[in-house]
Amino acid sequence: MRLSGGRARAARGWLLPLQLALGEVRGHFLRSVVTAGAVFLGVGALLVLNSLSRGMEDQNRAMYLRMGGAQILQASPARSIDAFQDAQFARSQGLRLSDVAALRDRLPVFDAWVPEIDLDRGSIKLRGQRVFAFGAASTWRRFEVLGMEIDTAVDLGESRWESGEALAVVGPRVVERLGGREGALGKEILVADRPVRIAGIFKVESSFDRRSREVAVPLSWYRRVRGIADPPLGSLRARVSDLSLVAQATEDLRVAFLAIHRGVPDVDVSDNSDLLENSQKTLLTMRVVTWMIALVSLLSGGIGILNVQLSSLAARVRLIGTTRALGAPSVLVFRQVLLESLLVATAGGVLGCLVGLVPSFIPAGAMPWQPRLTFADLAVAVALALGVGVSSGLLPAFKASRLDPVEAMRA
Amino acid sequence: MSPTGSILETSALHKSYRMGREEVPVLHGIDFSLEPGDFGAIMGPSGSGKSTLLNILGCLDRPTRGEYRIEGRQVSGLSEDELADLRSERIGFVFQSFQLLPRLNLFENVELPLRYLGIPKAERRRKVSEMMERLGIGDRGKHVPAEVSGGQRQRAAVARALVKDPAILLADEPTGNLDSTTTAEVLDLFDQLNREGNTILLITHEAEVASRARRRWKILDGRMEEIA
Structure with missing residues (x-):
């Protein structure tokens, strides 16, 4: 008996499962695009709304400073x-x-x-x-x-x-x-x-x-x-x-x-900090609403991916059984199915990022305020998309890797 | 290789399934061995237990009782991972309905077991090309399974099983989905492979197919006997 140990090397790798996952995503292109759509909407909405609220914040701060900042008091008739x-x-x-x-x-x-x-x-x-x-x-x-x-x-x-x-x-x-x-x-x-x-x-x-x-x-x-x-x-x-x-x-x-x-x-006295504080409160509310919208979209995107992956798993149980019979380690099947979810979510996330960046490139002065995104905003958006991909892919990947080859080939 | 020189060897092999509270026996004490270079066929009607036996011999399933050795190594005590290793490196499977991956072309399908084994790309490519040439499908590598004939698909499935140089080729009704011309073509191929030194075990319910093998067993109601 000679066992080369090559399987262990293959099992450690991500290249083969990635190639197989890419083939699967490409093979069901339309389905993948539709599934990625929800993640795209979530990430896009998050970034667009975030860039708008950052722009508003910048404008408020600039206006506050223009008005003399905290050193200006205002008296007006009560x-x-x-x-x-x-x-x-x-x-x-x-x-x-x-x-x-x-x-x-x-x-x-x-x-x-x-x-x-x-x-x-x-x-x-x-x-x-x-x-x-x-x-x-x-x-x-x-x-x-x-x-x-x-x-x-x-x-x-x-x-x-x-x-x-x-x-x-x-x-x-x-x-x-x-x-x-x-x-x-x-x-x-x-x-x-x-x-x-x-x-x-x-x-x-x-x-x-x-x-x-x-x-x-x-x-x-x-x-x-x-x-x-x-x-x-x-x-x-x-x-x-x-x-x-x-x-x-x-x-x-x-x-x-x-x-x-x-x-x-008969005279009210206020300082500009009230103004800044009020606008900050409004912006905070806007941020919370933005995140709620984005999270709901991303959650529905994740459920969509989970649903599609589970259906797809049911449709190719036999093929997975065959690959297991041919010697595919369970970890390879796990990675392939997980990567499929990850690829779809990443594609949606990247497209969402591109759309989310658009407002930041609108020429200055074309909008009431200049939308702005930070690198951290993009990093958070990408991380969220990846998180959706991983969390929605774990269950199908686990189920796929635990399939019994004999039962699967009978399916 | 085992001390007896057998590639596969079973002793008092039993398999039963639990259906509810009832234990349904499928295999009753199978004693069987296959020597290097053998071309064997196990015959039997549907429900006789031949697929169950093939699954056990192919390390896809475990016996309930009894002993099973591959090249002298006791299989019964192996873990799932060790069984998967054994399957990957020493056993080549050919399935009734080819079971080629539809999104991969024939070359990639044949290459797949070598990728599972972690064989370097250049060596993989050389082995796959040689095997496909040997089986007469060298020019079909870029085609996906849907674009080639049934015979070519089965040749690709055989190439996929043999490319990793397994100890034995197990074929489950390899001609079950083929017309008579292609059936003859595939059986000729098995003959040729066996003459080249490959050990082959196929299961079939067709006596004509079994007649091409050099050793034959008949399985009925879970009991097996060799036919002279």
Whole structure:
């Protein structure tokens, strides 16, 4: 008797089962494609939704930083919630420009104050037609504090702005009808039924940026043309000089408002961290939903593969029995059937990854935010696909490897 | 090789199956041996136990009682893995319905047992080519089983069984699915292989097929006797 031990070598290898598995997958191409479809959908959905939520997160963070990050506090008129508050608010003047001077003296911890008046949207017109835009009258400092960059300007500067000239800095989409940036400069636009000269265009990263539809005019001009010395404000932003003082400064600002408004709580004070926190919560919810969708798809994909593999096993019991009779070790049969599942799941996963990458290649500015994927996202997606392949292939592989050759060949 | 020189040797071999609470005997004390270079045939009607005996001789099944030796090695005490090793290296099977793998071409089908044995590619290719040439199907290697005739399929199945140079070729109704012309062709091939020194044992229910063998046994109701 001579036993070469070659079987042990063959049993240790993965090449032969891989080739046999590839042949089986290729032989049932349509079935394999359909089976891989569910994994493809799961991985694709996971990556697409993940890239979108990452893009949103990036945009929120950028916006947060542009708005001065955690150092900016915002005061805005409070809304009364009952008759008692109505009566209280009637005793106060509300948030007004004169508050700025009073606060500046009391609170040296703030190094910048930005009063802002929201303009009536219907009051912005171009060539006699209303323009969809967000209007704001404010000081020159607003551009610096809120990180608003102006990339095209003519005869524009702080002194002109603060002296009350009829100027406007607008977003690029506001002046689309005037032939773009260069064509729009120097042209007139109507704000509050008064002509103002377009002296600058905001720099925006995408046409979905809110600033692409903004019209900013000098607060001093607005006060002059409206004849209001102490206009009510839409908001008042204040920058804390030191990040470590934000908590105390927030409390100080609330107290100061109460003091100058005769104890009437008619102004709400908030910081940008609330904004970031809220958007992070929304994103977290989106992430959870994304994962739920992906996991359900992948689970159904796994069940699909399991079902197909079990049916396929039943259909080729005889062939498996033959290979066992010819000397195929049970470990080889196990690997072949496992690899079949793995190949199908991997194919679905790779296609899903390719589709999932598509949004990341969309040119910047074509979407409200730039989708982004990380290598870890791809690695997790591939690992999930492989996990589905392995977990759905284990049972059929085990059953196939345990088939009794005699019984199998009788089937 | 065994001290007696036999390739296969059984002694008081019994096999029974349990059906519910009942024990159904299939083989009753089979004493049998096959010498190197023998061409034997076991004849018997359906249900006589001949397939059960072939499965035991081919190490696909185990006897309930009795002894079985291949080349002198006691088989009864071997584990499943050892039986599989024995099957892989020392026994060549030819099945009634060819049992070629439909997705592999004839060359790959014949090559398969050598791949299970872990034989290097170049040696594998040489052995397969030689065997296919020897069996007259050297030019059909690239065809899948569905593209060749029944006789060519059976030749491929024989090539697959012989390519690993087994101690014995076991054939289970090798002509059962063939027409008379192809049957004669396959039996001529077995004759030729036996003349070349291969030990062959086939089972059949056809006396005409059995008559081509040099030794014949008749099995009936689980008992076997050699026919002179």
